[in-house]
Amino acid sequence: DQFVNCNYFVKIWRIGVRISGFGLKDVEENVKRVMEDDEMKQRLIKLNDNIMGKVACSAARSNMTYFTDDLRKVAVESPIGKTSAT
Structure with missing residues (x-):
């Protein structure tokens, strides 16, 4: 590694x-x-912003939205919890 x-x-x-x-x-x-490498420092700052900053929060929020949407679909389409009229 x-x-x-x-x-x-x-x-x-x-x-x-x-x-x-x-x-x-x-x-x-x-x-x-x-x-002493200023360009390297700027790349580190940008990488940190992407990982810990606004971009990361937006991506995490987006992933959570996709996850909850999928859960809703499964809950609606799943036969579990549905009762049949007899």
């Missing part, structure tokens, strides 16, 4: 860097790169 996650962060979302080594110097240089 680490390689897949790394590719998403580095290549797709472009909000991270691949660390080639684990020495103090390697880590220090890459942390500085991340902290």
Whole structure:
């Protein structure tokens, strides 16, 4: 999973860097790169807004609406709870 996650962060979302080594110097240089990259910061802010902000709330509300609509359909169409006249 680490390689897949790394590719998403580095290549797709472009909000991270691949660390080639684990020495103090390697880590220090890459942390500085991340902290000083203004474009990366803007992408992180946008991603956060999409996940936690208005877009996410709208999507969650929409999904809940679809779910409750489906429940209503099932409740109306289902023979459970219907009584037959005898």
